[in-house]
Amino acid sequence: MKIAIYPGSFDPVTSGHVDIIRRAAGLCDKLIVAVMHNQAKKPAFSPEERCEMLQRVVGDVPGVEVRMFSGLLADYAAQEHAETIIKGLRAVSDFEYEFQMALANRKLNPGVDTVFLMTSAEYMYLSSSIVKDIAAHGGDITGFVPDSIQDDILLRIRKEGNSWQR
Numbered sequence: 644m645k646i647a648i649y650p651g652s653f654d655p656v657t658s659g660h661v662d663i664i665r666r667a668a669g670l671c672d673k674l675i676v677a678v679m680h681n682q683a684k685k686p687a688f689s690p691e692e693r694c695e696m697l698q699r700v701v702g703d704v705p706g707v708e709v710r711m712f713s714g715l716l717a718d719y720a721a722q723e724h725a726e727t728i729i730k731g732l733r734a735v736s737d738f739e740y741e742f743q744m745a746l747a748n749r750k751l752n753p754g755v756d757t758v759f760l761m762t763s764a765e766y767m768y769l770s771s772s773i774v775k776d777i778a779a780h781g782g783d784i785t786g787f788v789p790d791s792i793q794d795d796i797l798l799r800i801r802k803e804g805n806s807w808q809r
C-alpha cells in the first residue's frame with residue numbers, strides 16, 4: 644500500500660491546498676493530510692478547528708484521511724509507514740525552503756522521499772495568510788477557500804482582526 648503524507652499548517656485550508664490534495668490522492672493508496680505546527684507561525688485556528696475544516700472539504704475524497712500531529716514530520720512519516728511526503732510548489736521562491744526541508748526530512752528518515760506537485764496556475768498567488776488578510780480587511784474571499792468554510796473564516800477573522808499576526 645502506497646501511503647503519502649501532505650503536511651501543512653492549513654490555517655486555514657485554501658482552494659490551492661484542496662487542488663493539491665485531490666491530485667495527490669490519485670497518486671497513492673492513502674493520503675494522510677496532516678495538520679502540523681510550524682514554529683515560525685502563530686495560528687488563527689486551533690489544530691482541532693483546522694482538522695474539522697479540512698474534514699468538511701476533503702473528507703469525502705477517496706483515500707484521504709485528515710489527522711493532526713505535533714512532532715517532527717519525519718517521525719510522523721515513520722509512524723504511519725509513509726514513503727512519500729507531498730508538498731505543493733507555487734513559485735521558484737518556494738523552492739529553496741522546500742529543498743532544505745526535503746533534505747532535512749530525508750536525513751532524519753531515510754525511508755521517506757518528498758514529491759513536489761506544481762500548484763495549479765489559478766492558485767499560484769494564494770496562501771493562508773493572504774486569505775486571512777483579505778478577510779480581516781473586509782474583502783471577499785470567494786473562490787480563495789472552499790464555500791463550505793468561508794463563513795467560519797469570515798466570522799473568526801472579522802471578530803479577532805489581525806491578532807493572529809501578533
Ligand code: COA
Binds near residue numbers: 748
Ligand atoms: N495553495 C495555496 N497555498 C499554499 C499552497 C497551495 N497549493 N501550498 C502552500 N501554500 C501556502 C500555505 O498556506 C502557507 O501559507 P502561510 O505562510 O500564509 O501560512 C505557505 O504557502 C507555506 O506553506 P508550507 O511551506 O507548506 O508551510 P506550512 O506552515 O503550511 O507547513 C510544516 C509547514 C507544518 C509542514 C512544517 O513546518 C513542518 O514539517 N512542521 C513539523 C515540524 C518539523 O518536522 N520540522 C522540521 C522540518 S525539516
